[in-house]
Amino acid sequence: MHRRAANILFFLDKRDNAGSIQAVANYVSAGEEMGIRVAVYGEPDEKFPRIRFSRDVESFDYVVFILESRLQWLSGLRLPRILSSVPRRCRAVLDADGAFNPRVSFDGYDRNHIDERDRSRWLAYFRELADKVMQPTLMSIEPNVLPLPFYGYDPKAQVVPEASPAKQFDIAYVGHNWWRGREVSNSLLPAFEQIYASVGPIVFIGLWWDTAPPWASQLGLEAAFYLDRERFHRLGIQIRPPVPFTQVIPTMSQAHVNLMTQRPVLRHFRLLTSKYFELFCADTIPLVLLDPELAEEVYGPAGRELTLDGTIEKKLLDALDRPAKYREHVADVRHHLVEHHSYRKRLCQLVVTLES
Amino acid sequence: MKLLFAAELTRFARSTYTLWKYVEVGRALGHQVAIFGERSADTPSMPHTLEVEKFDFVIFVIHVPSDFPDLPYLARLLDQMPKERRVIIDCLGRYNETIRVEHDFNHLEKLDGHQGWEWIEGFQAVSDRILQPTLRPLRSDVKPFLFHGFDPAAVTRPYANAAEAAQAWIGDGNGTGKVYGMAYVGNNWQRWTQVRKLLEQIEPLGSSLGRIALVGFDWARRPEWASQMGLDAVDVDPVLFGRLGVETRDAIPFHEVNEFMGKARFNPVFHRPLFHELGLVTNRTFETFCSDTIPLLMLPEETVREIYGESALPLMPGEQLRNRLSDMMRHPEVYWEAVLRTRSYLAEHHSYQRRFEELIKILND
Numbered sequence: 001m002h003r004r005a006a007n008i009l010f011f012l013d014k015r016d017n018a019g020s021i022q023a024v025a026n027y028v029s030a031g032e033e034m035g036i037r038v039a040v041y042g043e044p045d046e047k048f049p050r051i052r053f054s055r056d057v058e059s060f061d062y063v064v065f066i067l068e069s070r071l072q073w074l075s076g077l078r079l080p081r082i083l084s085s086v087p088r089r090c091r092a093v094l095d096a097d098g099a100f101n102p103r104v105s106f107d108g109y110d111r112n113h114i115d116e117r118d119r120s121r122w123l124a125y126f127r128e129l130a131d132k133v134m135q136p137t138l139m140s141i142e143p144n145v146l147p148l149p150f151y152g153y154d155p156k157a158q159v160v161p162e163a164s165p166a167k168q169f170d171i172a173y174v175g176h177n178w179w180r181g182r183e184v185s186n187s188l189l190p191a192f193e194q195i196y197a198s199v200g201p202i203v204f205i206g207l208w209w210d211t212a213p214p215w216a217s218q219l220g221l222e223a224a225f226y227l228d229r230e231r232f233h234r235l236g237i238q239i240r241p242p243v244p245f246t247q248v249i250p251t252m253s254q255a256h257v258n259l260m261t262q263r264p265v266l267r268h269f270r271l272l273t274s275k276y277f278e279l280f281c282a283d284t285i286p287l288v289l290l291d292p293e294l295a296e297e298v299y300g301p302a303g304r305e306l307t308l309d310g311t312i313e314k315k316l317l318d319a320l321d322r323p324a325k326y327r328e329h330v331a332d333v334r335h336h337l338v339e340h341h342s343y344r345k346r347l348c349q350l351v352v353t354l355e356s
Numbered sequence: 357m358k359l360l361f362a363a364e365l366t367r368f369a370r371s372t373y374t375l376w377k378y379v380e381v382g383r384a385l386g387h388q389v390a391i392f393g394e395r396s397a398d399t400p401s402m403p404h405t406l407e408v409e410k411f412d413f414v415i416f417v418i419h420v421p422s423d424f425p426d427l428p429y430l431a432r433l434l435d436q437m438p439k440e441r442r443v444i445i446d447c448l449g450r451y452n453e454t455i456r457v458e459h460d461f462n463h464l465e466k467l468d469g470h471q472g473w474e475w476i477e478g479f480q481a482v483s484d485r486i487l488q489p490t491l492r493p494l495r496s497d498v499k500p501f502l503f504h505g506f507d508p509a510a511v512t513r514p515y516a517n518a519a520e521a522a523q524a525w526i527g528d529g530n531g532t533g534k535v536y537g538m539a540y541v542g543n544n545w546q547r548w549t550q551v552r553k554l555l556e557q558i559e560p561l562g563s564s565l566g567r568i569a570l571v572g573f574d575w576a577r578r579p580e581w582a583s584q585m586g587l588d589a590v591d592v593d594p595v596l597f598g599r600l601g602v603e604t605r606d607a608i609p610f611h612e613v614n615e616f617m618g619k620a621r622f623n624p625v626f627h628r629p630l631f632h633e634l635g636l637v638t639n640r641t642f643e644t645f646c647s648d649t650i651p652l653l654m655l656p657e658e659t660v661r662e663i664y665g666e667s668a669l670p671l672m673p674g675e676q677l678r679n680r681l682s683d684m685m686r687h688p689e690v691y692w693e694a695v696l697r698t699r700s701y702l703a704e705h706h707s708y709q710r711r712f713e714e715l716i717k718i719l720n721d
Contacts, residue, residue: 076423
């Protein structure tokens, strides 16, 4: 039986250096290859060169709202256009940060909601926007949530060594300091302290590594931007501003080793992010602060070898000293990702979920 | 008629005073008027409700995106009130192509996250009936409805005649009956160019005018967010303020504005450059005439004639501000005559009762 293409319109908070924009760009590309029209609600924007935009809401079969850390962009001015022209059965929500889940808090640090009132507010949005709530995970821990890994791997984006930019750093971290500072302070900085005399430049590229934003205290969010900055500076770690999503992979490729941490709440919910896969497109050795079991689930058996489980400083030195060994692990992971996590595969899963 | 207004009420800005009056007048005329939403601590005296189905129309009063309710309240409005019974009053001319006038604008994405087309499509998704508080909307699918009005009962000192008014205004005979010579009550948003020009014009008057006050948000200093966004319309000039002894005060709640304006001999009426372009009126267009003050109409002559009538022309100093002020201080009775006649004109043509009836007629059409 011939099934008609399910054209998909994403509705998201447009940010060129954060969130799910890289994934959406890949969905657009995969859709082009597969004859499925994928776009983002809005007008063409030069800051988003790989994104197709459309305002023609009625010409799409499904609208997928991608909800991340804030709701303000879903304004009462913007929503009626969608709510009045797209039937509820054709709408779904991707809950990227686990806001649908019961409230959890980690030692007064990271949390999915500041209080129950905040959760109720989010649940009201879920309830009004759609019946289907998806989370980017291999296995949802909530019964009413549809698991959909959502983020994926684009082999065409892989930077081959011959095309890679010159290595400027030994170790890089590309991402914002948003609920990452405690793990960086407690795990990575002590490790750097052990080895800093033996390694080349270390760089953190992203927002809020130098200082918390001025509005943090007004919103009671100082903890989200915490960092042991004294230690950070003592180690001579460089800080660079964030790069747009189109430059993330080339930027990662400037370092021999790239690190990934995940904010505690996302790790607790076992939620995936773009970064899980972008790292393996870059010409670098990714080392991830993940549970080895999860790393194996996502990356295959070789993923275990790339986790920073145990003595971080030894692993870092080993990766820098014996890159060939790690490149083999990276190659194995890439094979696994092509087979299991391509965006073509992801798009098929999304369509099936939307049509279910 | 049962009317439900949807708007974000704030004590310090936008149309809260006007809506307060609609509640009052609607009740007096035998209608039911309420504000959609949970009861607001800012406006405890206003009736609030979530029972959409009990009303005949929902009227969205829109200045900023947050005037549209959030979910789930928005969905309740859209689900329970059919589109043909929803109306939008577009207070800032959002439902137009993008317009730039001096530093002013009707759409600016970096300020509120919305592009021009979103205002058009958003409004069209909510309602087929869009009203703007102007006599001359630019778009053919917009109806003119001034919305704001004049409440004769709110006039703080309804003098019997100009002589009595002038005498009270002079006070003890040396012009010191009032705390301020001039006050402007309004937030520092898209008025700076006009305020600066006014201050420069009156500087030569020196102490003969009396103290000067600017009351509202962001007069004390240019806000940091304006610098970050590169917005020029929220400037201040501390040096100029220092030279003239200008006092800057925080914003005051809507129900205290009338009384405060009465503490000054003169209160200028400014419209934003965008409002000049679109002919939009505001609550302050009318409210200033309720105060015990001489309003200075810093507006185009055409607007003055259309809104206030011919009697108000002496209150429009144009480029002769300094001379006109001197004359007003020498011959206040002449100008109070203009104020009293204009009050009568406003009571006849722009009362909230009349405005309410106009709205009912539009809804019934």
